Amino acid sequence: MTDRYTQAVNSGFTKTLAKKLGLPRPAILRRYRAGDPLTVGPVLVLSDGASKGDADALAQALLGWDLDVRRQPTDDVRWGAVVLVLTEAAAPTDVAETVLAAGSVLRRLAGNGRVVTVSRAPADGDSPALAATRNGVDGFLRSVAKELRAGATGNGVVLTDGAGVDSTSALATLRFFLSARSAYVDGQLLRVGPTDATTGSETTGRRPLEGEVAVVTGAARGIGASIAKVLARDGATVVCVDVPAAGEALAATANAVGGTALQLDVTTDDAGERILAHARERHGRLDVVVHNAGITRDKLLANMKSAQWDSVVAVNLAAQLRINETLLAAGIEGLRIVSLASTSGIAGNKGQTNYGFSKAGVIGHTRATAGLLASSGGAANAVAPGFIETEMTSRIPFATREVARRLPTLAQGGRPVDVAEAIAFLASPAAAGVNGQVLRVCGQHLVGQ
Structure with missing residues (x-):
């Protein structure tokens, strides 16, 4: 679906009129296109004194991506990204110089630029000052x-x-946040743990899912079809699953992505066996499963019937x-599972008690399943x-x-490809250190945490 307002205030006479009237002007977001540069300008890497060693290591890695990397802010640059390395900051007073240096260049951050923090998570045993x-x-x-x-965004590793x-996964996460693939990911912090995975992404010229087999449920149309296309673009052989009626x-x-189709109702008792058998018999392996199939049956709880509740919970x-x-x-070995949750499962939504329950349940089982998969890599x-144009x-x-379109910080809805890009990142071997996490693709919508 087209967001005509965003198009209008960014082109022709209506753009000029919107400027004169002071109307809100959501930016045209920069999305991934093969051959485009990773960032829209030089990358400034800043750090506090204690984190300088980590900042040096990070800057060296960025240089390996053929980026223009600077360590000091200047007024003569249109910055493509600002990376703040705060990994060793131990007291609240340690961060002031770094964040204020970043603030001094924000007016020179290019459109669709990026701000990324790299920090460490609080841990048991931290002093109160360190945890703060x-x-x-x-x-x-x-x-x-x-x-x-x-169109600039801010996210954190x-x-x-x-x-x-x-580490492989830290760099893969940073690369995703810097890139146009994260166009509609904003205000998100993604936890990254250690991993023995080897880098296999754009940094080596190899497609990140080359040679792997991925299953996508609910793949006939909409977000599911977009997921299948992006996974195929990244090198995967895709098994597209949906109900016989579709x-x-x-x-x-399936034909568009060079994969195979499996007509299947995912609520049947043997759905897992049939998916696994199809992948192994037709393609010899299974590496990635994307649980995208889902339905809505919206009603206020006072008006909800058992069929509406039960069907949503059964599918989702x-x-x-x-x-x-x-x-x-x-x-x-090495199986990656990515499931579709929703901001409705984080913040709730009127008329969606069944949907909110099911999507919060997805978040719950994802966190529990993460530990069960970690032992096998x-x-x-x-x-x-969040609000996706579907x-x-x-x-x-x-x-x-x-109203739903304008509530996010980016002041517009996302596209199915935005969801697909996030899933493709999480499905990649290089992201193996990201486990049990929920990544919101919502343009920093004003709901939930």
Whole structure:
């Protein structure tokens, strides 16, 4: 669906008129295109004194990506990104110089620029001052993200369990946040733990999912079809799954991505066995499963019938649990599972008690499944979309739809490809250190945490 207002205030006569009238002007977001540079300008790496060693290591890694990396702020540069390394800050007073130096260049941050913090998560045994400092970085990042303009975003890499700033997963997460693939990810902090995974992404010229087999449920149309296309673009062979009633659209998606189609109701008892058998028999392996299939049956709780509650829970939650049980029992090495949650499962939504329950349940089982997969080198994560421009949201009444679009910091809805890009990142081997996390793709929507 088209956001006509955003298009209008960024082109032609209506752009000029909007400027004169002082109307809000949501930016045209920069999204991934093959061959485009990673950032829109030089990258400034700042740090407090204690974190200088980590900042040096990070800057060296960025130089390896053919980026123009600077260590000192200047007034003659249109910055593509500002990276604040605060990994060793131990007291609240340690961060002032770094954050104020970043503030001094924000007016020269290019449109669709990036601000990224790299910090460490609070841990058991931290002193009160250390815990306050580390948690303070989170609040700083979320706040500065709300101050950015012209499509710029702010996100944070939060290291856990002694993970290094130049570890594979830390660098993969930083690269995702710097890139156009994270266009609609804003105000998010992603925890990254240590991993033995080897880098296999754009940094080596190899497509990140090359040679891997991925299953996408609900793949016939909408977000599911977009996920299948992005995974295929990144090198995966994709098994597209959807109900028999969507067979024609499912076949079209599978043909478009060079994958195979599996007509299947995910709520059946043997869905997991059939998915695993299809992947192994047709493609020899299974590496990634994306639980995208979902439905809505919205009603106020006072008006809700058992069929409306039960059907939503069956498709959105119980099916994922049943399929995961089969996959875990199969003992697949390095399996990555990415599930679709929702901001409705974080903040709730009127008329969606069934949907909110199911999506919060997805977040719960993702965190529990993460530990079960970690021992075999796998990971489980979830993506929580906000307002995404789909056929479903196009049916929302006009006034409600416009309010929903403008509430995020980015003042617009996302696109299905934005969700797909986040899923493709989490599905990549390089992101193996990201486990049990929920990544919101919501333009920093004003709901939840």
